[in-house]
Amino acid sequence: MKIAPKTSAPETSSKLLDIVIERLKTSGGRMTKKRERVLGALFTMDRPASAEEIRKRAEFPESDLVTVYRNLETFEKLGMLQRVPLENGTHLFELTAPDEHYHHLICRECHKAERLDICVTHELIDKAKSQGYSQIAHVMEVYGICEECAKH
Amino acid sequence: MKIAPKTSAPETSSKLLDIVIERLKTSGGRMTKKRERVLGALFTMDRPASAEEIRKRAEFPESDLVTVYRNLETFEKLGMLQRVPLENGTHLFELTAPDEHYHHLICRECHKAERLDICVTHELIDKAKSQGYSQIAHVMEVYGICEECAKH
DNA sequence: GCCCCTAATGAAAGTCTATTTCATTTCATT
DNA sequence: AATGAAATGAAATAGACTTTCATTAGGGGC
Numbered sequence: 196m197k198i199a200p201k202t203s204a205p206e207t208s209s210k211l212l213d214i215v216i217e218r219l220k221t222s223g224g225r226m227t228k229k230r231e232r233v234l235g236a237l238f239t240m241d242r243p244a245s246a247e248e249i250r251k252r253a254e255f256p257e258s259d260l261v262t263v264y265r266n267l268e269t270f271e272k273l274g275m276l277q278r279v280p281l282e283n284g285t286h287l288f289e290l291t292a293p294d295e296h297y298h299h300l301i302c303r304e305c306h307k308a309e310r311l312d313i314c315v316t317h318e319l320i321d322k323a324k325s326q327g328y329s330q331i332a333h334v335m336e337v338y339g340i341c342e343e344c345a346k347h
Numbered sequence: 348m349k350i351a352p353k354t355s356a357p358e359t360s361s362k363l364l365d366i367v368i369e370r371l372k373t374s375g376g377r378m379t380k381k382r383e384r385v386l387g388a389l390f391t392m393d394r395p396a397s398a399e400e401i402r403k404r405a406e407f408p409e410s411d412l413v414t415v416y417r418n419l420e421t422f423e424k425l426g427m428l429q430r431v432p433l434e435n436g437t438h439l440f441e442l443t444a445p446d447e448h449y450h451h452l453i454c455r456e457c458h459k460a461e462r463l464d465i466c467v468t469h470e471l472i473d474k475a476k477s478q479g480y481s482q483i484a485h486v487m488e489v490y491g492i493c494e495e496c497a498k499h
Numbered sequence: 500g501c502c503c504c505t506a507a508t509g510a511a512a513g514t515c516t517a518t519t520t521c522a523t524t525t526c527a528t529t
Numbered sequence: 530a531a532t533g534a535a536a537t538g539a540a541a542t543a544g545a546c547t548t549t550c551a552t553t554a555g556g557g558g559c
Contacts, residue, residue, distance in 0.1 A: 225526050225535060246516080262537060264517060269536095282490055284436040284545075285516060298487050304496040311489070314468045319489045328491030335450050335487030337463070337471045338434055339480030344456040377506060377555050398545080414508060416546065421507095436516075437545060 211275070212238065214293055218273045229259070233266040243279045243287035243299065243308045279308055280334070303330060363427075364390065366445055370425045381411070385418040395431045395439035395451065395460045431460055432486070455482060 215234065216226060236252035244252070250263045267288050270276035274294045279287040281301065287308055291297065299308040300323050313319060316335060323331050367386065368378060388404035396404070402415045419440050422428035426446045431439040433453065439460055443449065451460040452475050465471060468487060475483050 223535080227526070227536060229537070258538070258540095260516095261518085261539085265536075268518095278434075280432050280434075280436065280486055280488065282430075282432075284432070284438065286436065296484075298489070300489050300491070302493040302496055303490045304492050307493060314487065316466045316468075316487065319487070323489050323491050327494035327497075328489075329497055331489065331491040332448075333487065333489040334432055335466065335468065335471070335485065336432065337450070337452050337475050337480075337483060337485040338455045339452070339475050339483040340456050341454040341459060342479035344454055345479075345481055375506080379507060379555065381508070410510070411508085412545095413510085413547085417507075420547095 211290065211292065215270065215273065215275055215290075218275065218293075219269075222273065224269060224273075229253075229255075229262050230266055230269075233263055234270075237270075237276075237288070237290045240289070242310070243277075243289035245285065245287055245306075249288065281306060282332075282334075300326065300328065302328070303332070363442065363444065367422065367425065367427055367442075370427065370445075371421075374425065376421060376425075381405075381407075381414050382418055382421075385415055386422075389422075389428075389440070389442045392441070394462070395429075395441035397437065397439055397458075401440065433458060434484070434486075452478065452480065454480070455484070 212234070219226060232253040232255070233249065236249045239252065240249075246260060246263050246267060249267075250257070250260050253259075253263065255262065267276055270290065271278065275291055277289050277291045277296050279289060279299055279301070281287065282303060287301075287306070289297070289308075298311045298314060298319065300311055300319075301308040311319060311322065313322065316333065319333060320331055323333075364386070371378060384405040384407070385401065388401045391404065392401075398412060398415050398419060401419075402409070402412050405411075405415065407414065419428055422442065423430065427443055429441050429443045429448050431441060431451055431453070433439065434455060439453075439458070441449070441460075450463045450466060450471065452463055452471075453460040463471060463474065465474065468485065471485060472483055475485075
């Protein structure tokens with residue numbers, strides 16, 4: 196399956212679902228029953244969730260966790276799914292608008308993550324404090340391919 | 348081993364090593380030969396490194412990776428070590444000034460991480476671009492204990 | 500210097516998220 | 530319906546990190 200390059204398509208009034216389906220077709224992907232259920236699960240979530248939570252929400256047997264992972268990977272490559280890193284090295288997953296990405300306020304204990312609409316560190320922390328969060332920590336890391344690696 | 352509360356001690360001219368040792372003693376910890384080697388490794392690093400890299404630098408046999416992890420955990424609890432999350436869910440580690448923390452510019456390929464002195468997202472990205480990084484992505488997440496969890 | 504308590508270590512097994520392999524099934528296009 | 534590639538299922542694997550438990554060794558008190 197080839198994955199389409201990330202184009203900032205003109206934002207029409209079509210829903211996220213339509214965009215996903217369109218991108219899927221464009222890239223040679225198919226809409227299967229399982230994939231529909233995973234998508235459905237992602238759509239009903241109001242916050243990022245773990246692969247395991249998504250499996251349950253899609254009403255898949257435990258053995259189908261691998262299908263969830265594979266679908267998440269697909270949506271990620273389509274530029275419509277974001278991986279939210281937790282402090283323990285695991286991830287939550289969430290559908291996004293095309294090629295968008297979000298930041299979150301994440302409970303260190305229950306891992307509930309809620310989306311934030313600001314993107315500046317001290318504002319984020321103020322926001323967290325004002326919402327009653329304690330023991331606040333944050334990560335902000337920039338990833339990229341360095342010039343040296345880009346040559347190879 | 349009890350861990351001392353994070354106090355912002357008045358910044359004297361004492362070196363980082365002295366501070367680590369002092370905090371260690373205060374919290375009931377000991378300075379062992381192995382710990383000295385791990386600390387030594389951390390001190391000679393000019394950038395965050397993986398536990399495995401630290402093991403090599405400390406000239407430990409492979410079986411002592413667990414000792415590295417345990418020491419990293421100790422230093423982290425002392426408020427003098429930061430875990431830098433990578434995109435793949437693993438971490439790099441780096442000594443920090445007491446209760447400080449840093450952000451980094453990390454190569455998505457070789458995982459080389461260099462410290463940044465700015466803390467605002469768009470500035471970070473501009474900096475990354477100006478340094479020739481490509482395929483730039485970043486994470487900025489805020490972690491904390493939510494009010495609900497704090498009650499339990 | 501010697502005791503003694505407790506922290507730290509060593510070895511090995513265990514956890515857990517996530518990925519890979521490969522045979523089989525299923526989609527969607529012709 | 531036939532066909533070729535994509536998706537799935539089952540099971541094994543990867544890999545970072547943790548835990549258990551017996552043993553060793555700091556370092557304060559004497």
